[in-house]
Amino acid sequence: MPVTSVAGIRVVPAMSPPSRCVREGDTGHRTDVTGPADSPCDGPLTPPPRTYSYTAMHREAALDRTFRALADPTRRSMIHALSGGEARSAGELGARFRSAQPTISRHLRVLEDARLVERRVEGRVHRFRLRREPLAQASEWLERHQAFWTGAIDQLEQLLKESER
Structure with a gap:
């Protein structure tokens, strides 16, 4: 199984279960076929498609860093203080x-690593601005997921109404 590295991240393709095969039909479309583990798949087998997007992986990592930084109430308070647009030391x-200054510096470093703040040095003073x-x-991301779940709940309500009839 090929293992690649993208920007220092090991990318290992997921393995398919042994009972799964992919058939390529006459139209060129691929069809996943799942059956009992001991049943052979008919027709020519092709490996399942594996697509990795560096952009998608990078976006997910950035989103993870953002939510991890926002998980702490001290950092959220710092974000709130910077939300006015003015740079602060x-x-x-x-x-x-x-908190001690080293602790505050660590919080600011987490925000900076998540790219939520940018640092500008003016002599001995470090100023931070919200990005x-x-x-x-x-x-x-939250809006997309909220729309999905709202739609899913609406569909469930509709199904329940139809089943009551």
Whole structure:
């Protein structure tokens, strides 16, 4: 099984269960066929399609970093403080919390790694500004999933109404 590396990430294709085969029909379309493990598949077998998108993998990793950074209430509070658009120093952001400066710096580093904030150094002062793009991507992801589940619930309600008749 080929293992590739994309941007330092090992990509290992998922293995299909032994009872699964893919047939290529006359029209060139592939059909997944699942049967008992001991039944042979008829016709020419081709391996299941494996498509990896570096862009999709990168987008998912960025989304994971965003949600991981937003999981902490201190970091969410820092994001809220920066939401006005004004750049603030690490000291200004940390003054709201009863934490040591190294702890505040670690929180800011997590936000920076998630690309939620950008740092600008002015002499000895580090100023942070909110980057809205990762938040917009997270919001789009949430909206897509909310639309899916809302649609699924609507369909379930419709099925229940039809089954009551």
